[in-house]
Amino acid sequence: xAWRAAIIGATGAVGQEFLKVLEERRFPLSSLKLLASxxxxxxxxxxxxxxxxxxxxxxxxxxxxxxxxxxxxxxISRKFVPAAVxxxxxxxxxxxxFRMVDGVPLVVPEVNPQDIxxxxxxxxxxxxxxxxxxxxxxxxxxxxxxxxxxxSTYQAVSGAGAWGMWELAxxxxxxxxxxxxxxxxxxxxxxxxVFSHNSAxxxxxxxxxxxxxxxxxxxxxxxxxxLITATCVRVPVMRAxxxxxxxxxxxxxxxxxxxxxxxRAAGVRIVDDRKNNVFPMPLDASSxxxxxxxxxxxxxxxxxxxxxxxxxxxxxxxxxxxxNAVQIAERL
Amino acid sequence: xAWRAAIIGATGAVGQEFLKVLEERRFPLSSLKLLASxxxxxxxxxxxxxxxxxxxxxxxxxxxxxxxxxxxxxxISRKFVPAAVxxxxxxxxxxxxFRMVDGVPLVVPEVNPQDIxxxxxxxxxxxxxxxxxxxxxxxxxxxxxxxxxxxSTYQAVSGAGAWGMWELAxxxxxxxxxxxxxxxxxxxxxxxxVFSHNSAxxxxxxxxxxxxxxxxxxxxxxxxxxLITATCVRVPVMRAxxxxxxxxxxxxxxxxxxxxxxxRAAGVRIVDDRKNNVFPMPLDASSxxxxxxxxxxxxxxxxxxxxxxxxxxxxxxxxxxxxNAVQIAERL
Numbered sequence: 146x147a148w149r150a151a152i153i154g155a156t157g158a159v160g161q162e163f164l165k166v167l168e169e170r171r172f173p174l175s176s177l178k179l180l181a182s183x184x185x186x187x188x189x190x191x192x193x194x195x196x197x198x199x200x201x202x203x204x205x206x207x208x209x210x211x212x213x214x215x216x217x218x219x220x221i222s223r224k225f226v227p228a229a230v231x232x233x234x235x236x237x238x239x240x241x242x243f244r245m246v247d248g249v250p251l252v253v254p255e256v257n258p259q260d261i262x263x264x265x266x267x268x269x270x271x272x273x274x275x276x277x278x279x280x281x282x283x284x285x286x287x288x289x290x291x292x293x294x295x296x297s298t299y300q301a302v303s304g305a306g307a308w309g310m311w312e313l314a315x316x317x318x319x320x321x322x323x324x325x326x327x328x329x330x331x332x333x334x335x336x337x338x339v340f341s342h343n344s345a346x347x348x349x350x351x352x353x354x355x356x357x358x359x360x361x362x363x364x365x366x367x368x369x370x371x372l373i374t375a376t377c378v379r380v381p382v383m384r385a386x387x388x389x390x391x392x393x394x395x396x397x398x399x400x401x402x403x404x405x406x407x408x409r410a411a412g413v414r415i416v417d418d419r420k421n422n423v424f425p426m427p428l429d430a431s432s433x434x435x436x437x438x439x440x441x442x443x444x445x446x447x448x449x450x451x452x453x454x455x456x457x458x459x460x461x462x463x464x465x466x467x468x469n470a471v472q473i474a475e476r477l
Numbered sequence: 478x479a480w481r482a483a484i485i486g487a488t489g490a491v492g493q494e495f496l497k498v499l500e501e502r503r504f505p506l507s508s509l510k511l512l513a514s515x516x517x518x519x520x521x522x523x524x525x526x527x528x529x530x531x532x533x534x535x536x537x538x539x540x541x542x543x544x545x546x547x548x549x550x551x552x553i554s555r556k557f558v559p560a561a562v563x564x565x566x567x568x569x570x571x572x573x574x575f576r577m578v579d580g581v582p583l584v585v586p587e588v589n590p591q592d593i594x595x596x597x598x599x600x601x602x603x604x605x606x607x608x609x610x611x612x613x614x615x616x617x618x619x620x621x622x623x624x625x626x627x628x629s630t631y632q633a634v635s636g637a638g639a640w641g642m643w644e645l646a647x648x649x650x651x652x653x654x655x656x657x658x659x660x661x662x663x664x665x666x667x668x669x670x671v672f673s674h675n676s677a678x679x680x681x682x683x684x685x686x687x688x689x690x691x692x693x694x695x696x697x698x699x700x701x702x703x704l705i706t707a708t709c710v711r712v713p714v715m716r717a718x719x720x721x722x723x724x725x726x727x728x729x730x731x732x733x734x735x736x737x738x739x740x741r742a743a744g745v746r747i748v749d750d751r752k753n754n755v756f757p758m759p760l761d762a763s764s765x766x767x768x769x770x771x772x773x774x775x776x777x778x779x780x781x782x783x784x785x786x787x788x789x790x791x792x793x794x795x796x797x798x799x800x801n802a803v804q805i806a807e808r809l
Contacts, residue, residue: 293778297629297721299671299710317668321653332753336649337715338760339631341772341788346751350732350774350786359777372778374786376721378631381713383669389629389708391723400682419678421664428670440673442682445691446625446704454682454706456673 147175148474151210151234153225154217155179155190155199158307159239162467163214164192172471180206181217207232212477214470215239230266235477237268237470241353244269244361251364254472255412256283261476268473271365272357273465274298274377277386279365280436280464281457284410285403286366289394292451293372296358299380299387300342301427302335303462310383335381342377352377385427386465387458389440397450403441412464417441430458434468479507480806483542483566485557486549487511487522487531490639491571494799495546496524504803512538513549539564544809546802547571562598567809569600569802573685576601576693583696586804587744588615593808600805603697604689605797606630606709609718611697612768612796613789616742617735618698621726624783625704628690631712631719632674633759634667635794642715667713674709684709717759718797719790721772729782732775739770744796749773762790766800 154160160181167174179190179199186201200206202221207213207229215222215229216239223242230236243249250260251269256279261268271279278296285291302309312329316336319326326334333340344353351359355375363371380387392398407413416425417439425437436459444452459465486492492513499506511522511531518533532538534553539545539561547554547561548571555574562568575581582592583601588611593600603611610628617623634641644661648668651658658666665672676685683691687707695703712719724730739745748757749771757769768791776784791797 295627295723295778297708299631299712313669317649318653321650332755333758334760337645337713338758339712339714339719340758341754341756343754346754349777350751350772351777352754372780374723374776374778374784376629376723376772376786376788378719378721378788380631380671381669382671387671387710389710389721391627391706391708419682422673422675422678422684423664424673426665426670426672428666440682440708444706445681445683446627446706448704452706454708456708456710 147173148212149176149210150174150212150214151178151180151206153180153202153213153215153221156181156185156188157216158303158310158462159216159466162462163216163471164190166463166467166471168193170471172475178206178210204228207234210234212474214474216466226267235264235266237270237473239270239466239470241272241357243267244271245364251361252473253279253365253469254476255280256365257367258476261473270466270470270473271361272354273304273461274300274354274386274388275358275361276465276469277436277457277459277461278358278388278390279362280412281407281410281438281455282390282392283366284406285392288406289396289398291371291392292395293393295391296373296375297389298375298377299382300377301382301384301386301461302379303384304386305331313381313383335379337381339378339380342379382427384460384462385430385458386461387425387427387456390455390457391444392453392455393447394451394453398453400441400443403453407438412436413438415439425456425458427458430460432463433460434464436464479505480544481508481542482506482544482546483510483512483538485512485534485545485547485553488513488517488520489548490635490642490794491548491798494794495548495803496522498795498799498803500525502803504807510538510542536560539566542566544806546806548798558599567596567598567600569602569805571602571798571802573604573689575599576603577696583693584805585611585697585801586808587612588697589699590808593805602798602802602805603693604686605636605793606632606686606718606720607690607693608797608801609768609789609791610690610720610722611694612744613739613742613770613787614722614724615698616738617724620738621728621730623703623724624727625725627706627723629708629721630710631714632709633714633716633718633793634711635716636718645713645715667711669713671710671712674711714759716792716794717762717790718793719757719759719788722787722789723776724785724787725779726783726785730785732773735773735785744768745770747771757788757790759790762792764795765792766796768796
């Protein structure tokens with residue numbers, strides 16, 4: 146079986162990665178439609194040795210389309226995904242539009258692939274920081290349920306889209322030339338700086354990104370009582386998010402047991418060389434499918450032996466977005 | 478009273494900051510000797526309108542010196558501080574050499590100034606990440622004892638010394654020019670990357686920097702049972718360390734109470750504008766005396782109301798090193 150597929154947001158950072166991942170994984174396609182805003186229509190993008198011309202996205206784009214991969218922002222998905230579903234397509238939506246809607250499966254294939262089957266036309270792809278955390282934590286949670294997570298993120302500018310990478314690159318050039326560094330779309334200068342994630346602060350004092358990590362993880366894990374606090378921070382890194390993850394398990398959990406479990410977990414690669422001080426880094430995680438996991442150690446602040454600390458890095462554009470969505474589509 | 482003083486490591490990043498802070502605060506000096514390695518001897522440095530010539534550090538450098546500010550690394554302090562003490566000087570040592578030695582006071586002036594009086598010639602200045610955490614946490618701990626801290630750091634390259642800033646600047650230039658980015662003294666590339674703090678990993682799986690944050694905080698707070706876990710990470714920021722701090726108090730603690738306490742705490746400035754998304758950032762903390770504190774919020778993962786999350790930034794070279802040491806000297 147080969148799919149008649151379409152990509153919404155084909156010219157964005159994740160859209161470009163969709164093309165790469167579909168080609169690399171030889172995803173079975175009988176046709177591929179590239180959809181984007183009027184501004185990008187007419188551009189051509191290379192895919193599997195062909196030049197495909199980008200078409201303007203409209204509600205009439207989906208005739209005959211069976212599979213849609215959407216990644217053009219929540220408001221675009223809210224507007225166009227219903228039309229795609231009405232036309233008979235299955236949509237893997239990479240935006241936050243439908244993630245927390247009851248009945249819409251929210252899926253990390255390594256965690257809850259069984260949820261895919263219950264879809265009614267839309268399957269939501271989680272937030273990138275959520276995915277990077279869930280892939281290594283889930284196999285541990287299966288063996289010894291996690292009761293509480295304290296996570297701090299080190300998030301790349303790629304999470305904001307292609308413009309985020311462009312803005313960091315421009316600021317690096319200005320700094321190197323000794324010129325004044327100017328912010329454009331980010332609310333603060335990013336080169337030589339870190340700042341609290343640039344999403345709105347909700348009533349509970351957490352920003353949207355942090356609330357996504359909390360609520361999405363509970364839904365994906367089917368664990369509404371899982372306690373999570375998150376602090377999401379943007380760092381001057383082009384691509385790949387890192388996270389310091391502190392875990393409290395139900396029962397004592399040893400470093401050795403964590404290593405055993407992660408060594409055979411899907412989607413995870415242990416990088417934990419204490420002697421040479423080599424641990425997960427965004428530069429090494431970039432363009433990799435696996436989430437890199439290291440700094441695995443017993444948490445000395447949990448004297449009951451139930452605590453473990455981890456540091457992880459994962460490619461936000463790839464496993465955090467495009468790859469995860471394509472892995473969902475592969476299981477359809 | 479005016480001091481006959483000397484600075485060990487006068488040409489380093491912290492040494493330069495010592496000169497700035499001493500001048501700005503009109504520290505009472507009758508003479509100032511600048512000491513450094515043979516390589517730097519003969520250089521002249523500007524201080525209070527005069528050019529002072531750097532002398533080579535030796536065990537005979539301390540005749541007539543009453544106060545020494547030392548910041549040239551642990552091995553230099555271990556070698557030369559005893560000679561300074563033998564010559565009758567009081568040494569405020571900024572290295573890790575004597576911090577955990579019994580009987581040597583380890584002091585953050587906002588926290589434990591009373592410990593200064595018990596010195597026997599050496600007063601130790603804590604690690605920079607420790608100071609940045611202790612200044613905002615101590616006033617809260619006074620009102621409602623902290624039981625457990627989970628901290629993740631975002632540490633500037635200045636923590637490695639002047640060479641760290643030079644190395645990041647060189648890598649930024651290479652990246653901007655499209656040239657290969659090469660590491661020199663750091664174990665990994667730092668531009669567009671983050672990496673686990675480049676100190677050795679101890680038997681407990683924590684690196685030296687993390688163990689310092691744990692052990693030093695317990696000593697400074699006089700609280701040997703305080704539970705702390707830390708993950709220390711280097712980020713491509715020139716100056717000023719940031720930290721995501723998760724606190725567990727003994728009793729319920731509200732956001733409002735935390736704000737009240739921090740608003741009148743010494744050495745702290747609240748930067749917590751949720752509406753405009755303005756929170757502590759290293760660029761704003763650089764060259765500031767105060768530790769900036771924000772993202773003050775009730776931790777939703779502690780349903781008993783005993784949890785608070787914070788995000789802080791503080792100038793590592795200034796309050797994290799030179800200013801703290803001069804504040805100690807001012808209280809002598």
